[in-house]
Amino acid sequence: MSTQFDFVKEIAKYGLENDQDNLLKSLGELIEHSRKTKKMNMAIQLQSILKESMKEQRYSGLVKVDSNSYFDREDERTVREFILDKVSSDYSFNNIICDGQVTEDLSFLIKEHRLANQLNALNLPVSNKVLFHGPSGCGKTLAAYILAGELNKLIYVVNLGAIVSSKLGETSKNIAKIFKKAAQEECIIFFDEFDSLGKIRDYDQDHGEMKRVVNTILQLIDQLPQDTLVIAATNQLAMLDDALLRRFDMILKLDLPDKNQSLELIERTLRNSQFQFSLPKVKKIVPECAGLSYYSIQKTLVNAMKKSYVNSEARDRLLDMETWKRLITQEKAALGR
Ligand SMILES: Nc1ncnc2c1ncn2[C@@H]1O[C@H](COP(=O)(O)OP(=O)(O)OP(=O)(O)O)[C@@H](O)[C@H]1O
Ligand SMILES: [Mg+2]
Numbered sequence: 001m002s003t004q005f006d007f008v009k010e011i012a013k014y015g016l017e018n019d020q021d022n023l024l025k026s027l028g029e030l031i032e033h034s035r036k037t038k039k040m041n042m043a044i045q046l047q048s049i050l051k052e053s054m055k056e057q058r059y060s061g062l063v064k065v066d067s068n069s070y071f072d073r074e075d076e077r078t079v080r081e082f083i084l085d086k087v088s089s090d091y092s093f094n095n096i097i098c099d100g101q102v103t104e105d106l107s108f109l110i111k112e113h114r115l116a117n118q119l120n121a122l123n124l125p126v127s128n129k130v131l132f133h134g135p136s137g138c139g140k141t142l143a144a145y146i147l148a149g150e151l152n153k154l155i156y157v158v159n160l161g162a163i164v165s166s167k168l169g170e171t172s173k174n175i176a177k178i179f180k181k182a183a184q185e186e187c188i189i190f191f192d193e194f195d196s197l198g199k200i201r202d203y204d205q206d207h208g209e210m211k212r213v214v215n216t217i218l219q220l221i222d223q224l225p226q227d228t229l230v231i232a233a234t235n236q237l238a239m240l241d242d243a244l245l246r247r248f249d250m251i252l253k254l255d256l257p258d259k260n261q262s263l264e265l266i267e268r269t270l271r272n273s274q275f276q277f278s279l280p281k282v283k284k285i286v287p288e289c290a291g292l293s294y295y296s297i298q299k300t301l302v303n304a305m306k307k308s309y310v311n312s313e314a315r316d317r318l319l320d321m322e323t324w325k326r327l328i329t330q331e332k333a334a335l336g337r
Helices: 004-016 020-036 040-059 068-082 100-114 116-121 140-151 160-164 171-185 194-203 208-222 242-246 259-272 279-289 294-311 321-334
Strands: 083-087 129-133 155-158 188-191 229-234 250-253
Touching: 004 020, 020 040, 068 083, 068 160, 068 171, 100 116, 100 140, 100 250, 129 140, 140 155, 140 188, 140 229, 155 171, 160 171, 160 194, 171 188, 171 208, 194 208, 194 229, 208 242, 259 279, 259 294, 279 321, 294 321
Parallel strands: 129 229, 129 250, 155 188, 188 229
Antiparallel strands: 083 155
16 A cells, blocks of 8 residues: 555656646545545645645636636635635644533534534534634634634634725625635634724724625625634624624633633643643642633743753753742733733
8 A cells, every 4th residue: 555655755756747647646646545544634735735726727827807717816816815824723622621611512513513414404504603702812713723623624714904904995895705715615714803893993984884894794694604614703702793793603702711720721731741840839839820811821831841941950850830930920910910
C-alpha cells in the first residue's frame, strides 16, 4: 500500500514536470488516503486548495466586463478581502472547560450535526445559528474552532469590523456575498466580534444603514441552508438588536471560571508541561485567581513557568509560587479587578 510519503514524492515530481493530469490524479489519491487514515484536517485542506485552484483556472484568461464570470470574480475578491482566516481546526471538545449546561448544549449540537441528514429526513431541523457571549478570554473563539474541529468543517472567520467600515451602503451586499460563498462550500461562517455591527450606529445618523444591514442579516439567516452553520461571538450582548438575537437557535454564555474550573485549567496546563508542582500549594493560589478569565490565568501561569526556569541557575523545572502570585496580582491590577 502507498504511504503518504509516496504520494508527496509523486506530487512533487508531476508538479515540477508540469504534468497536470497526473498531478491531479495523485492529489486525489492523497486526499482519499488522508480520509482513510483519518487525517481529516489534511483531507479537508487539500480538497479546499484543489477547489480554489480549479476555480482560479476557470477564471484565468480574459473575462468580459458585465458577464456572469466577471461578477463571480468580483465576489471572490470581496470575499477574500473580508475573510480573516479560512482554516480547518484540530481543536476538540475536551479542549474547553465550561459549566455543565454549556457542555451539554455544545455536545448536543455536535451530535445533532453529525446526524443532520437523518434528522432532516424526519423533517426535524438542526440548530445552525449559534451565538456565544461572555467576557473576554473565556472561550468564545475557542468554542467556534472546537465546533469546526469536531464537525470536520472549514471555518470562515469573517472580518465584520472591516465590512462595516467599508464603503457606506455596501455592508449588506458584502455580508450577502460571504453567506453565499460559505453556503456553496458547506463551511462554518464565524462572525467574531459580532457587536462590530453596532459601529454602524456611530456614522449612521438616520439609522437607515443599520436597519438595512440588520434586515439583510435577518433574511440571510432565515434562508440559511441546513448544512451551513453560522456562529457569532460577542462580549457585548447588549449592543445587539433584539430581532437579531431572536434568530439564534442557541445562545450560550461562556463565563469566567469558578474555583473548580480555574483549578482544572491550572492542573491541565501544569500536567501538559514538564514542570513539577505541589498540588496543595497550587490549590492555595486558586482563590487569588477569582475574577480572572481562563486566558489571563493561563497567561500568568505560563509566564511564571518561564520566569522560574530562566531564573533558576540549575535550570530546574520547578514552579516558583511567589513569582506566580506576583504575576496574578499584576494581571488583576492591569485589568482593574
Ligand atoms: N473555557 C475555556 N477553557 C479552556 N481554555 C480556555 C477557555 N477560555 C479561554 N481559554 C484559553 O484562552 C485562550 C483565549 O480564549 P478565546 O480566544 O476563546 O477567548 P474569547 O472569549 O474569544 O475572548 P475575546 O472576547 O477577547 O475574543 C484560548 O485559546 C484558551 O487557551
Ligand atoms: Mg474571541
